[in-house]
Amino acid sequence: xxSTIVKAVDYNAYFGDNHVVxxxxxxxxxxxxxxxxxxxxCGKTTFLxxxxxxxxxxxxxxxxxxxxxxxxxxxxxxxxxxxxxxxMVFQRPNPFPNLSIYDNVIAGYKLNGIKLPKAExxxxxEHSLTRVALWNEVKDSLTKKGSxxxxxxxxxxxxxxxxxxxxxxxxxxxxxxxxxxxxTSTVEELFHELKKNYTLIxxxxxxxxxxxxxxxxxxxxxxxxxxxxxxxxxxxxxADIRTQNYITxxxx
Amino acid sequence: xxxxxxxxxxxxxxxxGLTILLSVACVVxxxxxxxxxxxxxxxxINWHFLTNLPKPVGESGGGIANALLGSIIIIALxxxxxxxxxxxxxxxxxxxxxxxxxxxxxxxxxxxxxVPSIVIGIVAYFWLVKPTGSFSALSGSVALxxxxxxxxxxxxxxxxxxxxxxxxxxxYALGMPFHRVILKVILPCGISGILSGVMLSIARITGxxxxxxxxxxxxxxxxxxxLKPMQSLPLLIFNYATSxxxxxxxxxxxxxxxxxxxxxxxxxxxxxxxxxxxxxx
Numbered sequence: 207x208x209s210t211i212v213k214a215v216d217y218n219a220y221f222g223d224n225h226v227v228x229x230x231x232x233x234x235x236x237x238x239x240x241x242x243x244x245x246x247x248c249g250k251t252t253f254l255x256x257x258x259x260x261x262x263x264x265x266x267x268x269x270x271x272x273x274x275x276x277x278x279x280x281x282x283x284x285x286x287x288x289x290x291x292x293x294m295v296f297q298r299p300n301p302f303p304n305l306s307i308y309d310n311v312i313a314g315y316k317l318n319g320i321k322l323p324k325a326e327x328x329x330x331x332e333h334s335l336t337r338v339a340l341w342n343e344v345k346d347s348l349t350k351k352g353s354x355x356x357x358x359x360x361x362x363x364x365x366x367x368x369x370x371x372x373x374x375x376x377x378x379x380x381x382x383x384x385x386x387x388x389x390t391s392t393v394e395e396l397f398h399e400l401k402k403n404y405t406l407i408x409x410x411x412x413x414x415x416x417x418x419x420x421x422x423x424x425x426x427x428x429x430x431x432x433x434x435x436x437x438x439x440x441x442x443x444x445a446d447i448r449t450q451n452y453i454t455x456x457x458x
Numbered sequence: 459x460x461x462x463x464x465x466x467x468x469x470x471x472x473x474x475g476l477t478i479l480l481s482v483a484c485v486v487x488x489x490x491x492x493x494x495x496x497x498x499x500x501x502x503i504n505w506h507f508l509t510n511l512p513k514p515v516g517e518s519g520g521g522i523a524n525a526l527l528g529s530i531i532i533i534a535l536x537x538x539x540x541x542x543x544x545x546x547x548x549x550x551x552x553x554x555x556x557x558x559x560x561x562x563x564x565x566x567x568x569x570x571x572x573v574p575s576i577v578i579g580i581v582a583y584f585w586l587v588k589p590t591g592s593f594s595a596l597s598g599s600v601a602l603x604x605x606x607x608x609x610x611x612x613x614x615x616x617x618x619x620x621x622x623x624x625x626x627x628x629x630y631a632l633g634m635p636f637h638r639v640i641l642k643v644i645l646p647c648g649i650s651g652i653l654s655g656v657m658l659s660i661a662r663i664t665g666x667x668x669x670x671x672x673x674x675x676x677x678x679x680x681x682x683x684x685l686k687p688m689q690s691l692p693l694l695i696f697n698y699a700t701s702x703x704x705x706x707x708x709x710x711x712x713x714x715x716x717x718x719x720x721x722x723x724x725x726x727x728x729x730x731x732x733x734x735x736x737x738x739x
Contacts, residue, residue, distance in 0.1 A: 263630060265556065289633035296631075300624040303737045304646045314632040317642040353738050364628070371632065 211236040211405050212257065212375060217271035219252050219261055226252045228429040229271075234422075239397055239406040241416035241437065244426035245452065253426065254377050254409045258292035259285040275375070290314075293368030293404075294377045298384045299360035301352030301367070308348040310363055311335060314371040334370040338362040338396055358389020365396065369404075376400065378408040382415065394419050413453060417441050425449045492718070499715025502708050508716075511680060512694075515703050522713050524680045525694040528595065531682065532674055532690055533660060535599035540606035541656055547607075548614025548652075549640055555619075564615075571608035578604050579669035587673055595681075595688035598674030602666060606659040613655020617648040650735040654728040661724040665717055667692035691717050 212234040219227035227249040234240050242250045255261040256269050259280060273280045280288045301310045302317075309316055311331045322330070331348070335341040340362045344355070352363055361381060368376055382390040397406055397419045410416050416423050417437060424434040425446075433440065433449045444450045506521055513520030547563065554560045582601035587593055621644060629639040645652070670676075675687040676697060691713050699710040 258631065260627065260631060263627070286633045286635055289631055294631040296624060296627060298624055300622075300628040302625070302628065302643060302647075304643075314634075317629065317632065317634055317638055319638065351738070367628075367632070 209236050210234065211276060212407070213272075213274040213277075214253075214257075215272040215274065217253070217256060217269070217273055219249070219256050219269045220267065221252075221264065222266040226429050227256065227269075230431045232424060232431060232434055234405060234407065236405055237401055237403075238421040239401050239408065239419055241420035241423045242407060242409045242426060243411070243413060243416045243423060243452075244432075246411075248426040249429040250409050250424075250426045251379055254379055254407060255294075257375070257377060257407065258289050258294055260289075260294065290371060291373050292375045292377060293371055293373035295361070295365050295368055295379065295381050297380045299357055299364050301355070301360050301363050303351065303353045305352060306349045307344050307352050307355070307363060310352040311366050311370050313367055330370050334366040335363075337369050337399065338366040339392065339399075340366060356389070358385050358392060361385055361389065361393060362396070365393070365400075369400070373404065375405045375407065378406065378410075380409055380411055383411060390415075413441075425452065427452070495711070495714050495718055499711040499713075499718075502712030503715060507712055512678060512698075512709055513705070515705070518705050520705070520709065522691070522694060522709060522716070524677065524689040525691045525713060526716065527680065527682070528674070528677070528688040529664070529690040529692075531684065532595050532598050532602065532670070532688060533664060535596065535684060536602035536606060536663060537656070537660060539599060540603035540610055540659070543603075544607050544610025544656075544659075545614050545645075545652060547611045549618065549644070551611065551615040552618035553640075567608045567611045570604070571612075574668075575601075575605060575666055576668040576671075579672055582669060583672045590685070592685065593673060593675035593687040595674050595684040595686070598670045598688070598690070599684070601669035601673050602663040605663050605666060605669065609659035609662060610655055613658070614648075614652050617651025617655070618644060620651070621647055647737045650732050650737070653735070654732045657724050657728040657731065661721045661728075664721055664724070665692055667696050671696075691720075 210233045212232075214230050214232045217227060217230045218225065230253060242254060244250045252261055257273055257280070261267050261269055262285070269281065271281075275288070275291060280292075301307075302313055305313060305316075308331055311334050312322070312327050315322055315327070315330075332341060332345075335344065340359060343359060344350075344363075347354070352360065355363060361384075365376075365381075382393050385393065394415065397408070400406060401421075408416075408420065420437045422435065423437045423440045425432045425440070425444075425448075427448050433444060433446045435445070440449065441453060444453060506519065508521055508526060509523050510519070510521035511524055512522065547567070551560050551564055578601050582597045582604070586597035586600060590597075625643060625647060626639060629643045634642070670690055670693050674690055674693065676693040677687045677689045679689075681688050695710045695713050695717070698706040698713070701707070
């Protein structure tokens with residue numbers, strides 16, 4: 207049996223008076239890849255950012271309801287603990303421009319003031335970079351700045367940075383929308399690898415990507431979770447007419 | 459038709475010519491000042507000039523050691539006071555763009571920038587000189603620090619506003635607390651802009667005379683006691699240039715030249731910093 211790792215209960219998110227995410231209830235099983243899709247402005251990114259409490263960093267943003275991580279409500283926890291357990295990768299690659307590739311990977315330790323012995327750090331860096339299939343490309347230039355890499359490499363560096371913290375869940379906010387097709391397919395291959403150790407929640411605009419990469423898919427429309435189920439089922443035989451319209455391209 | 463086009467082309471040429479002419483005209487005063495002061499002052503500058511005290515009237519020679527040291531101490535002290543305040547305030551303003559406090563604080567900083575330096579001098583006089591009963595280098599430093607503050611605040615704020623939000627989000631997403639996000643990510647990435655603001659503010663106060671007139675006051679002897687009157691370059695220039703003695707005029711020219719070199723050097727360092735330390739985003 208799969209166990210649930212993240213569970214949203216009546217989750218609502220607002221920007222001021224604007225109700226963006228409406229009454230979402232969802233259960234996300236461990237070591238699965240979940241695709242969250244929907245048209246622009248449907249609240250999928252806001253929902254994602256609610257999971258690790260990045261949502262509330264925006265002035266005027268509030269949230270109601272519960273998001274349970276291993277049955278603990280993240281809205282009751284200190285955001286710092288939440289974000290240590292739930293890593294995040296953003297739409298645009300954002301390595302720290304002032305740090306080397308090496309330091310970017312262990313940024314979560316280094317910048318948080320966690321002191322580690324050199325050997326340990328080396329191990330984390332190599333391990334994380336290997337996981338994101340970047341080690342062979344950058345092992346000779348670890349001291350160079352992160353911004354020296356190409357866009358796709360930078361994005362994988364950002365994934366490595368999140369992986370290095372050994373979180374339980376990884377959130378991806380349209381992780382390939384700023385990448386070229388080759389980098390995109392490299393990142394998509396990573397999803398299959400990463401899923402063995404983490405639970406992945408991926409917001410995507412790209413239906414093919416959702417179909418290719420995910421075990422389950424959630425479809426958001428106008429702030430509501432319209433349908434949630436096995437990806438295959440969803441794409442071949444959607445239950446809701448709105449899902450069907452979206453998948454067949456009636457609106458986007 | 460073609461006459462009209464020719465007329466327009468002509469107008470455009472005249473306009474272009476005017477912009478070029480006037481940009482050249484802007485350079486002329488600076489070149490004139492540079493040439494004039496360097497001509498008059500450079501011959502007076504030597505090791506003896508830099509390391510000796512001014513001689514009494516009638517004796518030739520003498521230097522500006524007291525003023526040079528005084529200026530360095532007063533400005534260093536002003537920087538120590540103004541830079542932490544300025545940078546922290548700039549961080550607040552860039553992090554809380556829309557809060558009420560930010561609005562008022564930004565307004566006050568802008569007004570402060572426009573307050574005449576002599577008024578700031580009077581304020582320092584009433585705050586520090588009168589209660590302590592003595593002119594002091596410290597009171598001069600406080601006056602200069604108030605003058606530095608707006609420049610440091612605004613340059614910090616504007617530098618930090620240019621950094622993309624994605625940088626901050628990356629840091630928050632790694633579970634970093636606010637102070638670490640600021641100290642370890644935001645400040646290092648904006649360091650070149652902040653430092654150049656600091657350098658420019660130092661260059662700005664180096665030549666300020668008015669606030670020092672009734673605070674640091676001046677001192678013909680070498681003094682390192684910040685609670686006592688202290689000489690500084692602009693004060694020395696002011697006093698000696700208005701004196702009737704030729705020897706003192708020479709000292710004033712030499713000191714002007716030093717002051718000019720100082721400000722030029724700071725400006726060049728600023729340019730180098732912005733180029734060298736700029737973090738490629």
